[in-house]
Amino acid sequence: MTYWLGLPALAATHGAQIDSLIGWTHVFMLVLFVGWGGFFAYALVRFRRSRNPVANYTGVKSHASNYSEIAVAVVEAILLFAFSVPIWAARVDHIPPESDALVVQVTGEQFAWNVHYAGPDRVFGRTDIKLIDLQSNPLGLDRSDPAAKDDITTVNQLYLPVNKPIIVKLRSKDVIHSFNVPEFRVKQDAVPGFTIPIWFIPDITTADMRTRTGNPEFQYEIACAQLCGLGHYRMRGFVTVQSAEEFQKWMEEQSQAQAESDPFR
Ligand SMILES: [Cu+2]
Numbered sequence: 001m002t003y004w005l006g007l008p009a010l011a012a013t014h015g016a017q018i019d020s021l022i023g024w025t026h027v028f029m030l031v032l033f034v035g036w037g038g039f040f041a042y043a044l045v046r047f048r049r050s051r052n053p054v055a056n057y058t059g060v061k062s063h064a065s066n067y068s069e070i071a072v073a074v075v076e077a078i079l080l081f082a083f084s085v086p087i088w089a090a091r092v093d094h095i096p097p098e099s100d101a102l103v104v105q106v107t108g109e110q111f112a113w114n115v116h117y118a119g120p121d122r123v124f125g126r127t128d129i130k131l132i133d134l135q136s137n138p139l140g141l142d143r144s145d146p147a148a149k150d151d152i153t154t155v156n157q158l159y160l161p162v163n164k165p166i167i168v169k170l171r172s173k174d175v176i177h178s179f180n181v182p183e184f185r186v187k188q189d190a191v192p193g194f195t196i197p198i199w200f201i202p203d204i205t206t207a208d209m210r211t212r213t214g215n216p217e218f219q220y221e222i223a224c225a226q227l228c229g230l231g232h233y234r235m236r237g238f239v240t241v242q243s244a245e246e247f248q249k250w251m252e253e254q255s256q257a258q259a260e261s262d263p264f265r
Pocket residue numbers: 108109111176177178224225226227228232235
């Protein structure tokens with residue numbers, strides 16, 4: 001029902017709920033806008049100077065305006081407590097168990113998204129701030145840690161399997177960034193000093209989206225949604241959603257290739 005809002009294509013399972021909330025908010029705000037606008041126009045005419053040469057110090061006696069203000073407050077309370085809070089709680093409170101999900105760490109920095117997968121063993125290797133090298137090891141991954149041997153890191157490339165819960169653990173190295181993928185209806189600040197989880201289930205692969213949109217170059221894009229510095233405009237990453245098999249294959253290839261390129265192996 002929300003096509004009239006011109007929202008981006010939808011590619012995550014929880015997105016329809018968010019879209020309907022955005023839709024209802026617009027409907028109520030439209031009603032308010034027309035209502036208050038109409039009242040304003042009425043007041044301009046009704047209380048014009050030629051008809052009211054002397055000010056009336058008593059003012060309005062009817063309670064209609066009180067009632068309409070109460071009605072507005074009630075509608076807003078319904079929007080907040082019946083729609084927004086439950087949806088928000090479902091997003092932040094009911095995170096699926098990590099055993100059923102793909103967990104990926106995404107660390108924002110000026111001006112890139114560093115992506116870290118635990119690899120086939122599903123255990124994240126140790127990272128150490130002393131090992132950070134902006135060119136070769138932006139996350140400071142310690143490849144001498146056994147758990148790190150199969151880890152995968154990428155810059156600005158997030159690969160995800162379709163129809164599986166994804167938990168993104170967001171961090172930042174420097175300033176506040178914001179992880180925003182419009183098609184997944186996710187937007188969360190990455191704050192230095194915190195690890196903030198967000199989760200979603202992408203349900204349309206990049207290939208399917210290319211067919212649907214008729215755009216062979218379509219890419220899901222991670223936009224940084226907080227003005228984070230001079231290079232903010234170029235802080236964007238790409239998300240590739242693949243079938244489970246394709247993703248598995250990608251993970252194995254990357255894991256092997258990155259382990260082999262490691263000088264400390
Ligand atoms: Cu940023």
